[in-house]
Amino acid sequence: LGTTLRIGDGDFDDFTSNWYKAVGIGLSITIAVQIAWAALPPLFAGAVKLIMMPLVGKKKKTQDAMNQVYKLPDFNLALRLAQTMNVLFCTIMYSSSMPILLYIGALYCLVAYWADKVCLLRLSARPPAFTQETIIGAIKLFPLAALLHCLLAFWMLGNQNVFPSDFFTDATEQHYIDRYMSGSNAKRYEQIMYNGVPTGDLESFQWYIEARIQDGFRRAAVGEAILIGMILAYYAAYLFYYVFGAHLIACMRTCWLCFHSKDGKKMSTITDETxxxxxxxxxxxxxxxxxxxxxxxxxxxxxxxxxxxxxxxxNEQSAAVGPPVAIPQPSPVVVVVQQQQPQKQ
Structure with missing residues (x-):
């Protein structure tokens, strides 16, 4: 899998200052270009279509050919949603160490909103009746974007070569110094942290990962560590509820009805009803x-x-003989139960 995805083949082994110069700037420019790329092509194509309609329509000989000329293009909801999610995810993920992405993302949302609105209402054919499920499914992915943001922020802001910061307590700092920067480890720390891990040295790589994780609990990144714990707890609770929630609620409801009366009737009386x-x-x-x-x-x-x-x-069957037949909409079932009065002896 690592060979297929080419993991580890890049020029940078961490988010160093050179990474921000080579990759960070390029990423910001790419997202900024998406602002014009998302807005201009649909607007330009729609405007050209409106201009060419009367010119090309005069040359058509049949009604079907003319209908094709005057038919507006479909609004590609899947493409626009994918482009928007791509920009928003990249913005959220890398914005902790590159705050300029937040301004670029906000500008993209503003431009994309008005461009999509004009294209949908003025330059596109009437779309089919979409439900809200597609948008709701996309919104449900944003907690994952928040988790990725916190993970990258935890790692980026913990890099002492780029974002130096102190520990919260002196005891934590002293433990870090004793573990990584004292005695024989001082030279190893300087070599690995500033020059990188030697190729194929798994022990040094593990040592480097442990040191970088502890760097994440400094003042600059400790807030991200707390948020990571909260988001993971949310996902654990959501997964538990998704798997066992319905069964637990049904079990608790049954237990409640068994041990408490309801409207003066016991559980046995309720289950005996027709x-x-x-x-x-x-x-x-x-x-x-x-x-x-x-x-x-x-x-x-x-x-x-x-x-x-x-x-x-x-409607297709009855179009030739009369008006379309309307199917009555389903109405909720209402059952009137009349209580029988006891007969007098």
Whole structure:
């Protein structure tokens, strides 16, 4: 995998000052170029399309050919979302040691917003009915961008050759000096930290990684270490809830109903009710009360798509004989349960 991805084949073994001169400046310029690259081509292509419509349309002989001339291009949502996520992720990841990327990213968001708005509303064909799932899925990736930002900031700001800083306590500093900068380790520390790890020396490389990790707990980067712990805790809690959350909630709900009364009835009384008597309570609590597709909120998108296809099919069949047939929208199930009065003896 390392050979395929060419890991370790670069000219820099760390985020040194030469890295910022060679790679950091190039990265900033590349992201800045994306501002013009994202806005100008769609606007230019749309403007040319509008100008050429009346000129080219006069030469067409059929209605279908003229329709193709006057048809606006589709708005490529997938491409624009990918470009925007690429710029935002690069900006967030490297902005800790290159703050100018924050201004470039903000300018990109401003230009991209207005460019996409003009292209979508004025220079593109009417798009299909997209749902919010695509954008929500992209937004859910930003905690990962925050984690990558903290990891890179922890490593970048801990580099004492570029961002020198002190330890929080004298005891921590003394432990660091005794471990890496005293006795025979002083010469080794100077050689490795300033000249790099010798090729193939795994022991020195491990020693270098340990020293760099401890450098991350200095004043310049200790805040990033705290944020890394918080984000990892968030992901651990989210993963635990995603795997076991539904089962734990169902178990806790069952235990609660077993040991507490509800509306004067015990659990045994509730479970003895018929479906007709319990359906209203099931609907109010959000439980699935039917095997029909429309009754399960997880399949709302699928049911809507099937209904639209059926509506379109019926409209095509009835177009020649009359107005389109409208399919009534599904309505929530409402069951009226009438309580029977006890008969007098």
């Amino acid at each position: 479906y007709t008597q319990a359906v209203q309570e099931m609907i109010q609590s959000g439980m699935i009360h039917s095997y029909e597709l429309k009754s399960n909120h997880r399949y709302d998108l699928a049911y809507t798509a099937i209904s639209e296809l059926e509506q379109r099919h019926l």
